[in-house]
Amino acid sequence: xxxxxxxxxxxxxxxxxxxxxxxxxxxxxxxxxxxxxxxxxxxxxxxxxxxxxxxxxxxxxxxxxxxxxxxxxxxxxxxxxxxxxxxxxxxxxxxxxxxxxxxxxxxxxxxxxxxxxxxxxxxxxxxxxxxxxxxxxxxxxxxxxxxxxxxxxxxxxxxxxxxxxxxxxxxxxxxxxxxxxxxxxxxxxxxxxxxxxxxxxxxxxxxxxxxxxxxxxxxxxxxxxxxxxxxxxxxxxxxxxxxxxxxxxxxxxxxxxxxxxxxxxxxxxxxxxxxxxxxxxxxxxxxxxxxxxxxxxxxxxxxxxxxxxxxxxxxxxxxxxxxxxxxxxxxxxxxxxxxxxxxxxxxxxxxxxxxxxxxxxxxxxxxxxxxxxxxxxxxxxxxxxxxxxxxxxxxxxxxxxxxxxxxxxxxxxxxxxxxxxxxxxxxxxxxxxxxxxxxxxxxxxxxxxxxxxxxxxxxxxxxxxxxxxxxxxxxxxxxxxxxxxxxxxxx
Numbered sequence: 311x312x313x314x315x316x317x318x319x320x321x322x323x324x325x326x327x328x329x330x331x332x333x334x335x336x337x338x339x340x341x342x343x344x345x346x347x348x349x350x351x352x353x354x355x356x357x358x359x360x361x362x363x364x365x366x367x368x369x370x371x372x373x374x375x376x377x378x379x380x381x382x383x384x385x386x387x388x389x390x391x392x393x394x395x396x397x398x399x400x401x402x403x404x405x406x407x408x409x410x411x412x413x414x415x416x417x418x419x420x421x422x423x424x425x426x427x428x429x430x431x432x433x434x435x436x437x438x439x440x441x442x443x444x445x446x447x448x449x450x451x452x453x454x455x456x457x458x459x460x461x462x463x464x465x466x467x468x469x470x471x472x473x474x475x476x477x478x479x480x481x482x483x484x485x486x487x488x489x490x491x492x493x494x495x496x497x498x499x500x501x502x503x504x505x506x507x508x509x510x511x512x513x514x515x516x517x518x519x520x521x522x523x524x525x526x527x528x529x530x531x532x533x534x535x536x537x538x539x540x541x542x543x544x545x546x547x548x549x550x551x552x553x554x555x556x557x558x559x560x561x562x563x564x565x566x567x568x569x570x571x572x573x574x575x576x577x578x579x580x581x582x583x584x585x586x587x588x589x590x591x592x593x594x595x596x597x598x599x600x601x602x603x604x605x606x607x608x609x610x611x612x613x614x615x616x617x618x619x620x621x622x623x624x625x626x627x628x629x630x631x632x633x634x635x636x637x638x639x640x641x642x643x644x645x646x647x648x649x650x651x652x653x654x655x656x657x658x659x660x661x662x663x664x665x666x667x668x669x670x671x672x673x674x675x676x677x678x679x680x681x682x683x684x685x686x687x688x689x690x691x692x693x694x695x696x697x698x699x700x701x702x703x704x705x706x707x708x709x710x711x712x713x714x715x716x717x718x719x720x721x722x723x724x725x726x727x728x729x730x731x732x733x734x735x736x737x738x739x740x741x742x743x744x745x746x747x748x749x750x751x752x753x754x755x756x757x758x759x760x761x762x763x764x765x766x767x768x769x770x771x772x773x774x775x776x777x778x779x780x781x782x783x784x785x786x787x788x789x790x791x792x793x794x795x796x797x798x799x800x801x
Contacts, residue, residue, distance in 0.1 A: 319496045323438045324448050326493030327431040328455040330394060333483055333490070334424045335459025336466070337366065338720070341417070343467030343610055344476035351476065354410045361414045364529050369421025370428075371717040372522035375567050376514050377425035378433075378710025382503040382703040386433040391494050393427030398487035405480035416480070429709035436697040436705055437500055445694065446636020450629040453689030457624035457682070460595060464614030472611060503703045513558045513566035520551030521714065528721035532728050571700075571708050576641075579776025580695035581715045583645050586769035587652065587688055588719025590762040593727025594656060594681060597755045598674075600731075601662075605748060606669065616670075619678040620685075627686020641691035642777035646770050652684030653766035660756045660763065664749045684766075695777075723762075731758040 341348075341362055349359045381389035397420055404416030435452055439445040470478040527544035534541055559565040572578060595617070602613040632644050655677040662673055696712035697705055735754030739745050 319498060320438050320444075322493050322496035323434055323498075324451055326390070326490045326497060327435050328452055329486055329490035329493065330390065330427050330431045331452060331455050332459050332462070333394075333397060333486055334370075334428050335456050336463040337420060337424070337483065339460045339463030340467040340470075340479045340482075341366075343464060343614070344471045344479040347471050347476035348413065352407065352410050352413060358410060358414075360529070360533075361410075362417055364526065365414045365418040366421040366424075367525055367529065367717070367721060368522045369418045370424045371421075371525040371714065371721065372518040373422055373425035374429065374521070374710045374714040374717065375517045375707070377427075378429035378706035378708075379509070379514075379566050379703060380426060380706075381430040381433060381709075382706035385502040386430045386437065386500050386706065387494065387497050388502075389426055390430040390434060390497070391491055393423045393430055394487045394491045394494065396423035397427060398484045398491075401480045401483035401487070405477040405484075425710075428713045429706050432693065432697065432709035432712065433705045434497060434500070436694075436700070436709070438498070442637025446690065447629070447633045449636065449690040449694050450633020450686075453632070453693060454625040454628035454686060457628060457685045457689055458621035461614065461617035461621040464599070464617060465611065466614075468609070468611035468614050503706070510558070510562050510564055510566040513555060513562060516551050516555035516558060517566060520548050520555055521718070523548030523551060524718065525721045528718075528725040531725040536729055567707050567711060568704055571704060571711060575776055576695055577698075577708070579645075579773050580641075580692040581711065582776065583649065583688060583769055583773045584692045584696075584712065585715040585719040586765050586772070587649065587685065588716050589723035589726065590652065590656065590765045590769075591681065591685060592720040592723035593758055593762050596724055596728055597659070597731070597758060598678075601752070601755050602674075605664070605752060616674060617678065619675055620682040623679045623682025624686040624689075625682075627683040628690055629686075631683070632687045632690040636690060636694065640777070641695055642774060644687050644691045645773045645777055648684040648687030649766050649770040649773060650684070651687065652681045653763050653770065655680030655682075655684065656759045656763045656766065660759050662752060662756055664746065664752050727758040727762060730761050731755055734758070 345359060345362055348354070348362065349356075354362075377389075377393075384392070400416050400419035400423060404413050404420065407413035407416060432452075435448055439448040466482065467479050470476070470482065523544050527541050527548060530538065530544065531541045536542075556569070559567055559569055572581065598617060599613055602608040602616055603610065608616065627648070632648075635644060658677045658680070659673055662669070666673065693712060697708045700708045731754035733754075734757035735750040738753040739747075739750040742749070
């Protein structure tokens, strides 16, 4: 380990960034559990309650690329602290909300500051840990926290709602954010990246509106269906706006997202792998929530606690496998087996029937363990690859693009696999006259998991093709002679 990575203050960076990552990921699920109680307390209508979830997703997904640019301009440490303070304030506002409009606005503000916080945190981690072994451990811990965050959110949301109040699902962010701010005071300062030109305003507007339209379309596809005119219009609008964004980025001298970040072969492989993994895994989490509660009769807290198996396996995969092997093996040797392990975990559940016995030990535990190990093995090397060799504004842009890939994958996976499950259940019920609702539901769930399994197999094939780079490992820190190759587009 180098002297630089041995400094105790460097590990404060990891603690602060991991706490911030927990906030961002946890907030995507903790409010889901509290929503029925919040709806009753604030008098929300059924039609409007979705905005407690959608407002956060739209602001976060739509503003990530802008957040990455702002992070570079302010300096990643300063942007990180601003993001934490703003997130804490927005959480407190949401917890104290006296009406639905205040809660929706607070959730949108949380998304705004999360869009600054997430790329700033990943950028700080990239700049702080450069020696391969220390970098592997750091990204392993960071990934483990991110992987466990969704399960922790479900458990914490259930416990806080049941034994305290739904408001504490938002208030709990405040002390965590303030502790992360305290840890950030030990983080070494970085210099702001000075841009040669003005902010890419057209690119900022097109990316924000395009990503927001696509994320909103995915959210609307779940209740309305993919053939809904509203969903189709949103998808078409998002596609046009994002195409215009690419055209603008190709021409502007100071692009919001330099396209060389995306066309690099290994980095493109990392983005594709993490996007497809999140498509499959968030559909898997949706299945686990529905199946354990509707078919097995678990309470929301029990369903959340079941996912702790997945979180612990992800922790092992990220810290004791990916973290230990980082810099010793090529990233493809972690990413492809990780995707295949997650695929095997989903395959186990496709054989479930309404009459299956001893479900927890024979099906859920093996499946949750394999998917968790897979998730833990994929997250650290893809996060490292996404930012390897980046300099200046490119670090923030690459970090933002990596987070945007996760958000788009999660939104698409939830909508896509829920649609598959619903359609398969309806078809099964129609074609089997004596089928019970439970049998139709289980058939729908297993059909969705077959699709998730296929997506992970496709991701493994693409990762193998794109990450098997000859000569050197793109996940390690390039030498001086390699920087020009790493940051330039491949032919």
